[in-house]
Amino acid sequence: MRWAISEVPFVKRLLLGRWLHWSITAVTLAVFVVVILTGIFGTPAGNHNFGIVYVWLVWWALLKIVLIPFLGRFWCSVCPIPAPGEWLQRRAMIQPRPGGRLYTLGRKWPKFLRNIWAQNFGFLAVALFSALILTSPLVTGLVLLAFILVSLVTSLVFERRTFCRYLCPIGGFVGVYSQMAPVAVRIKDPAVCAGHKEKTCYIGSDAGYGCPYFNVPSKMVDNTYCSMCGECLRTCPKDNIAFYVRQPGADLLHTKGRRLDEAFNGLMMLGAAFVYSVVLIGPYGWLKATARAVGTPGWFVYAGVLLIFNAVAVPGLFWLCVRLGQALSRKPAARTGAGGARTPGRRDSLFADYAAILVPLGLAIWVAFTLSFTLINLSYAWPALSDPFGWGWNLFGTAQMAWTPYVSGLIPYLQVPLLLAGLVGAIALALRTARQHGQPAWSAVPVSLFCLAAVVGLLTLYLA
Amino acid sequence: MSRFASRRWVLGAVTLGLVLVALLAPVPLAGPAPQERHISVNARTFEFDPSIVRVNRGDTVLIKLQAEDVVHGLYVDGYDVSTQAEPGRPGELRFVADRAGAFHIRCAVPCGNLHPFMIGKLVVGPNLTWLRAVAASVIAAVGALAALWRP
Numbered sequence: 256m257r258w259a260i261s262e263v264p265f266v267k268r269l270l271l272g273r274w275l276h277w278s279i280t281a282v283t284l285a286v287f288v289v290v291i292l293t294g295i296f297g298t299p300a301g302n303h304n305f306g307i308v309y310v311w312l313v314w315w316a317l318l319k320i321v322l323i324p325f326l327g328r329f330w331c332s333v334c335p336i337p338a339p340g341e342w343l344q345r346r347a348m349i350q351p352r353p354g355g356r357l358y359t360l361g362r363k364w365p366k367f368l369r370n371i372w373a374q375n376f377g378f379l380a381v382a383l384f385s386a387l388i389l390t391s392p393l394v395t396g397l398v399l400l401a402f403i404l405v406s407l408v409t410s411l412v413f414e415r416r417t418f419c420r421y422l423c424p425i426g427g428f429v430g431v432y433s434q435m436a437p438v439a440v441r442i443k444d445p446a447v448c449a450g451h452k453e454k455t456c457y458i459g460s461d462a463g464y465g466c467p468y469f470n471v472p473s474k475m476v477d478n479t480y481c482s483m484c485g486e487c488l489r490t491c492p493k494d495n496i497a498f499y500v501r502q503p504g505a506d507l508l509h510t511k512g513r514r515l516d517e518a519f520n521g522l523m524m525l526g527a528a529f530v531y532s533v534v535l536i537g538p539y540g541w542l543k544a545t546a547r548a549v550g551t552p553g554w555f556v557y558a559g560v561l562l563i564f565n566a567v568a569v570p571g572l573f574w575l576c577v578r579l580g581q582a583l584s585r586k587p588a589a590r591t592g593a594g595g596a597r598t599p600g601r602r603d604s605l606f607a608d609y610a611a612i613l614v615p616l617g618l619a620i621w622v623a624f625t626l627s628f629t630l631i632n633l634s635y636a637w638p639a640l641s642d643p644f645g646w647g648w649n650l651f652g653t654a655q656m657a658w659t660p661y662v663s664g665l666i667p668y669l670q671v672p673l674l675l676a677g678l679v680g681a682i683a684l685a686l687r688t689a690r691q692h693g694q695p696a697w698s699a700v701p702v703s704l705f706c707l708a709a710v711v712g713l714l715t716l717y718l719a
Numbered sequence: 720m721s722r723f724a725s726r727r728w729v730l731g732a733v734t735l736g737l738v739l740v741a742l743l744a745p746v747p748l749a750g751p752a753p754q755e756r757h758i759s760v761n762a763r764t765f766e767f768d769p770s771i772v773r774v775n776r777g778d779t780v781l782i783k784l785q786a787e788d789v790v791h792g793l794y795v796d797g798y799d800v801s802t803q804a805e806p807g808r809p810g811e812l813r814f815v816a817d818r819a820g821a822f823h824i825r826c827a828v829p830c831g832n833l834h835p836f837m838i839g840k841l842v843v844g845p846n847l848t849w850l851r852a853v854a855a856s857v858i859a860a861v862g863a864l865a866a867l868w869r870p
Contacts, residue, residue, distance in 0.1 A: 300829060301834070302834055302835055303829065386836075390832040390836070391832060535836050536836065538766075538767070538770035538839045538840045539766070539770065540763075540764075540767070540768075543766070543833050543837075544764075544765065544766075544833070547833060628835065631796070631825065632835050635835075658827065658829075660794065660796065660799070663796035663823075664796065664797035664818075664822075666796070667848060667852075671855065674852075674856070675738065675855060675859045678859055678860060678863070682860060683867050686864070686869070690869065695870070696868045696869055696870065699864075700864070703863075703864060706860070707856060707857065707860040710856050714849060714852045714853055718820065718846070718848050718849040718852055719842075719846060
């Protein structure tokens, strides 16, 4: 069930025009410049520094609580990091070049890296230093500056948004979780696409650029790699692409094209939520200090534990649950293909398909985690707005506003229903996945227990 | 409506009802008699010592906050009470622990880079909030499996 909202004339005009995305990007880029400047030149006190407060509190909360759950990967289309590189690549900021031509060296991204493994390991690398990055304005500023430089160089050497598609550590999980969004850009009629050989949606035309994320819309079955930038809507001469409002999580109902790198992302993000919940919002001061003391022997131990937990223990435990489920079913896995025909499935495809159940659960967990510090610390945003560098300015008269925790008693009452909803969604998907693989419902029980254990573990961290 | 669909709806509704009962039903649980608790908490970058404070519901809690290095504060989530201390000048906080559960205690005065994460815990027993949440999770999981189970 879906509704093509882009068929509403006003919405269509908005999506086909370039001003909406460009205007938002211009604002985010301006904020990003302030973030880098305040990070490098502003006060080292994180909660008085615009960079720290507006990136790791305001933007992070917006991304996790609003943008991903409701708009999928839309943030990527207005993200300031790839914007300068893309404008250079296009030698245009708003209107397209004839034929959607791009000015790059046109190198192809290596085939073995055409996945999100680099993004996964990039995220883990950032996670290792997160206690430092999240609390040091200078490090935040330098890391974001490095992101923008890498993105710029990548844009000049490689095609399209190679950085966003294959390198950005944030883009990996934003893409995976965006499958939960109640919006999507999809084709209307496959027959029309089949009859259109030019594929201007992919190669570009006078009306716009080829898909910056290397998608062929007729083959797109989920939101993972679509930022909803609207280029395909503009370049389709058949008006066969639409912006849909649909059932949340609709992308997760199929098992087509599930991959190990995406599965690993879901597992890694689950592990990271646990680590952050213990280290950052747990009551263990020595652990926070160790996580921030980069380069010390204690930090190396912390880094080792984090890597083993995220990259080995959590995926390993989930793999064992999948194998146990398969053993319980006493049937080899098979995948339901077109027309309901079952084809023998490989063990890794079963693992990857089951890992998709961690998308609703993981998103719920990350929203719950984000809620635990957002409302409490949001009031730091007002002084930082008036005095972004911490130099004693008072631009908007809010510099002296005191820290005021908002609705601190309400947070558990928001976290519990969220986690329960994520758990139920995960179990429903697990049972569906078992059916799609021709396995009895019993085979979904171990992974369901894995999800239950994750939720009980987090509830214990938050509420016990 | 098919038999599976109607079973799904019935079991789903029963599960939702049980989850709500687990989360909201009043539990007549008599705890120990309320008493006055004097608790000394040391604050230093970036931790409280003890990091977890346990009291019983109804207790009058008197926290003496001592700052060991720089100015620190102590704010209790959910109770919305706070105090602050500087080295040599302790702060005091008195309140009645009339809400059961676990509540973060936080530094209320910016004290350095990790200040937003300078967090401890006040656990007011019996911690039914956690038990209710765990029970609701188990019920939700079993209910979801039962409602969506297709032999």
